[in-house]
Amino acid sequence: MGKHLLSLGAAAAIATSAFLSTSVVPTAPAQAESMTQYVPLFVYRTGPYASSGSLWFAGERDYFTFINEVEGGVNGVKFDIEEFETEYNPDRAVEAYERAKGGKDGSPTAFIMTHSTPATYALMDRAREDKIPLFDPAGGPSESKNGLVFPYVFPLLLTFYGQGSVAVNFIAEEMGGFENLKDKKIVTVYHDSGYGRASQPVMAELAKKYGFIDVQIPVAHPGSEQAAIWRQVRAEKPDYVVLRTWGVMTPVALKTAKRFGIDTSKMLGDVWAGSKADMIPAGDAAIGYKAIAPYPGGTDFGVHAKVKEHVLDTGKTNLANPDEDFGAVYYNIGLVNAALAVEGMRVAMKKFGNRPLTGEEMLWGLEHMTIDADRLEELGMTGLLQQLKVTPYDHEGGGAARIQEWNGNGWTLVSDWIEVDDSVVDPLIEAKAAAYAAEQGIVPRTVE
Amino acid sequence: MSVTPSSALRPAVDSNPLATGSSPLAIGLLLIALILVPFVSSEYVTQVIVMPVLILGLAGLGLNLLTGYTGQISLGAGGFMAVGAYATYALAVHGGIQFFPLAIVLAGVITAAVGWVFGLPSVRIKGFYVMVTSLAAQFFFEWLFLKFPWFYNFGDVPTISLPPMSLFGFDVDGSYVVRYYFTLSLVVVLTWMASNLISSHVGRNWMAIRDMDTAAGVIGIDSKKYKSLAFAISAFYLGIAGALWGFIFLGTTSIGSFQIDRSFQILFIIIIGGMSSIRGNYIGAAFIFLLPLVIDHAAKTFVGDMVSPGFLSNLQKFLFGVLIIVFLIKEPDGIDKLLRQLTARLWRRTPTKKDNERGAQSEPNR
Numbered sequence: 001m002g003k004h005l006l007s008l009g010a011a012a013a014i015a016t017s018a019f020l021s022t023s024v025v026p027t028a029p030a031q032a033e034s035m036t037q038y039v040p041l042f043v044y045r046t047g048p049y050a051s052s053g054s055l056w057f058a059g060e061r062d063y064f065t066f067i068n069e070v071e072g073g074v075n076g077v078k079f080d081i082e083e084f085e086t087e088y089n090p091d092r093a094v095e096a097y098e099r100a101k102g103g104k105d106g107s108p109t110a111f112i113m114t115h116s117t118p119a120t121y122a123l124m125d126r127a128r129e130d131k132i133p134l135f136d137p138a139g140g141p142s143e144s145k146n147g148l149v150f151p152y153v154f155p156l157l158l159t160f161y162g163q164g165s166v167a168v169n170f171i172a173e174e175m176g177g178f179e180n181l182k183d184k185k186i187v188t189v190y191h192d193s194g195y196g197r198a199s200q201p202v203m204a205e206l207a208k209k210y211g212f213i214d215v216q217i218p219v220a221h222p223g224s225e226q227a228a229i230w231r232q233v234r235a236e237k238p239d240y241v242v243l244r245t246w247g248v249m250t251p252v253a254l255k256t257a258k259r260f261g262i263d264t265s266k267m268l269g270d271v272w273a274g275s276k277a278d279m280i281p282a283g284d285a286a287i288g289y290k291a292i293a294p295y296p297g298g299t300d301f302g303v304h305a306k307v308k309e310h311v312l313d314t315g316k317t318n319l320a321n322p323d324e325d326f327g328a329v330y331y332n333i334g335l336v337n338a339a340l341a342v343e344g345m346r347v348a349m350k351k352f353g354n355r356p357l358t359g360e361e362m363l364w365g366l367e368h369m370t371i372d373a374d375r376l377e378e379l380g381m382t383g384l385l386q387q388l389k390v391t392p393y394d395h396e397g398g399g400a401a402r403i404q405e406w407n408g409n410g411w412t413l414v415s416d417w418i419e420v421d422d423s424v425v426d427p428l429i430e431a432k433a434a435a436y437a438a439e440q441g442i443v444p445r446t447v448e
Numbered sequence: 449m450s451v452t453p454s455s456a457l458r459p460a461v462d463s464n465p466l467a468t469g470s471s472p473l474a475i476g477l478l479l480i481a482l483i484l485v486p487f488v489s490s491e492y493v494t495q496v497i498v499m500p501v502l503i504l505g506l507a508g509l510g511l512n513l514l515t516g517y518t519g520q521i522s523l524g525a526g527g528f529m530a531v532g533a534y535a536t537y538a539l540a541v542h543g544g545i546q547f548f549p550l551a552i553v554l555a556g557v558i559t560a561a562v563g564w565v566f567g568l569p570s571v572r573i574k575g576f577y578v579m580v581t582s583l584a585a586q587f588f589f590e591w592l593f594l595k596f597p598w599f600y601n602f603g604d605v606p607t608i609s610l611p612p613m614s615l616f617g618f619d620v621d622g623s624y625v626v627r628y629y630f631t632l633s634l635v636v637v638l639t640w641m642a643s644n645l646i647s648s649h650v651g652r653n654w655m656a657i658r659d660m661d662t663a664a665g666v667i668g669i670d671s672k673k674y675k676s677l678a679f680a681i682s683a684f685y686l687g688i689a690g691a692l693w694g695f696i697f698l699g700t701t702s703i704g705s706f707q708i709d710r711s712f713q714i715l716f717i718i719i720i721g722g723m724s725s726i727r728g729n730y731i732g733a734a735f736i737f738l739l740p741l742v743i744d745h746a747a748k749t750f751v752g753d754m755v756s757p758g759f760l761s762n763l764q765k766f767l768f769g770v771l772i773i774v775f776l777i778k779e780p781d782g783i784d785k786l787l788r789q790l791t792a793r794l795w796r797r798t799p800t801k802k803d804n805e806r807g808a809q810s811e812p813n814r
Contacts, residue, residue, distance in 0.1 A: 094496070
């Protein structure tokens with residue numbers, strides 16, 4: 001008999017909770033007079049990638065704090081930030097997305113920072129339906145550069161394909177020209193995941209174009225023991241090694257490479273294998289190692305002075321160890337990402353008025369965002385951020401990166417902005433985007 | 449970790465159509481409540497709370513058939529869910545099937561076949577070692593679906609997203625209401641089938657094997673056959689749950705959604721919800737899936753932004769750890785049994801003459 005009661009109770013509980021949560025969870029927000037812009041941040045301050053993530057999110061939070069406190073918001077619209085912990089798990093990002101997409105306190109959700117390529121993939125279809133731009137600079141699917149097929153995904157600055165192209169361009173520069181690439185061997189050691197493989201098509205294409213030999217060697221997550229891998233690399237006698245690793249895999253790769261007698265100054269890491277936290281454990285092995293940096297580390301940029309004065313020195317920073325981590329590569333990524341969002345909002349507000357924006361308005365803003373040298377100077381980001389011109393056809397906007405070299409204590413920039421070879425990358429992106437559109441039955445939108 | 453064999457087969461329970469012993473009236477009301485969910489609550493509740501709980505509950509049921517009823521501990525639940533999801537995708541993309549329900553059932557059958565194969569070692573080895581083979585299965589699938597690009601249609605990135613497929617005339621990616629009712633009906637039908645299966649001779653043989661393998665052999669139960677069957681049927685349920693999780697709940701998925709932590713999650717669902725219980729799977733799934741959300745909502749409502757979400761996330765892990773230990777030691781039969789005892793006790797406090805008699809009767813045939 002008790003069971004009878006129990007099931008009745010369960011039925012009642014479900015019904016009540018359903019009713020209750022209807023009132024708690026915000027549904028379609030009224031376009032009220034709210035003057036704050038709600039911004040959900042999907043974060044991972046715990047889990048395997050927390051050490052990189054927490055600096056990244058701190059950079060964003062500090063920039064938003066700076067805008068709120070010093071500039072009084074974007075044209076008077078202040079940010080209301082809410083963090084959702086995902087542990088880098090796309091399944092949890094889906095839940096957070098559903099909770100956040102409706103906005104909060106009368107403010108719609110104008111954009112979502114996913115901070116994770118897997119999460120961007122998981123949310124792409126939903127975002128298209130709900131018309132909310134997903135913000136994933138230097139991440140996301142490379143083919144989402146094509147904004148006609150992927151209107152709501154923004155892999156700003158540099159796609160994964162672009163990272164492969166920049167790497168080859170830099171290596172050619174090092175070797176004294178593209179003609180010297182012929183018959184050279186470039187070995188890519190990669191994190192065996194979507195991220196690690198993402199540049200393979202472009203490397204294959206470039207190998208054909210310049211006649212170098214492209215060798216790809218995977219490392220399984222987490223990669224804390226790599227002797228077998230580097231024995232294999234040594235057997236290949238590489239002329240250059242590209243690392244597409246992440247987390248603990250990077251320092252272990254450097255140390256093991258050195259142990260096997262590979263010249264680490266002939267190694268180039270990609271965007272996510274180039275942070276200080278990865279270099280310190282590698283010790284001497286890391287000296288001379290270089291990494292691609294669409295956002296270099298350092299505190300010498302104009303924006304750092306402003307943020308230091310108004311956020312760090314007033315104790316409002318989100319960093320746990322400001323002395324240690326201010327100016328770290330990941331922190332700077334955060335500053336840049338937040339600044340890009342703010343710039344997108346400014347553009348949109350010119351058209352739609354100074355009020356919290358919807359996703360569609362933000363889309364318009366992002367797709368008409370131009371950041372030229374003057375604007376970079378005003379932002380204090382010259383040298384930290386490249387010039388950008390985002391259009392509905394080009395959601396990357398930039399397509400360049402600098403190269404930084406580890407000197408044992410910090411990063412030194414050793415190159416200016418190196419451009420992506422669009423003549424190789426764009427056809428690949430077009431083909432991938434077309435294939436995706438065909439598989440998913442998407443008709444690319446037309447833009448006037 | 450081991451499953452404590454219950455002291456007896458549970459003959460009394462088995463006479464009931466739903467082996468949980470819930471009355472038809474209560475089940476009917478529960479069903480009506482579930483059917484009403486999309487009407488009375490928001491998209492968020494339907495899509496992100498009730499739907500995933502149903503799917504995880506179904507996965508729990510799959511594992512419970514194997515672990516709770518047959519006594520074979522498995523850590524491969526996530527792997528079999530992945531097989532279901534990837535099989536559905538392969539049937540759609542490479543096989544050209546456009547009718548989603550057909551694809552998902554076929555994917556279940558494929559997963560069952562795979563489960564049968566991976567169940568073969570259990571015929572020879574026992575206990576702890578069966579768990580190790582299931583762990584091997586888990587890691588094998590994680591490797592397999594990453595290694596061969598055929599499984600993700602040669603994309604750059606190993607994520608899979610279904611092409612447009614029909615669901616009785618609706619698009620799979622379309623309205624959440626359609627997806628919710630599809631999930632609900634599949635879950636109801638499969639749960640009903642499982643409860644019938646458990647009260648049939650198959651279920652009784654499984655429980656005999658669980659309680660004592662050798663004795664079951666002595667009384668003439670073909671333990672090879674029934675263990676393999678348990679692996680296959682369990683995999684069938686897990687495969688369907690995996691496909692639902694990947695394509696109905698998430699939409700786009702990858703092997704990342706079905707890793708070893710998923711296997712642990714499903715195992716915790718049945719430990720916390722209740723081994724050898726059908727209803728327990730859904731209770732456990734609700735508990736495991738909703739506790740983090742409740743903590744998160746509560747913290748945001750009452751504490752605001754002062755507590756870092758990372759701290760809350762670690763707090764959840766801590767809580768789960770404690771709960772698992774407490775349940776394993778104090779109540780291996782899970783929340784399901786606790787709730788039964790609680791309701792039985794409440795019932796005794798407000799007795800009427802007639803119910804008193806029935807309440808007393810209900811005690812022995814829990």
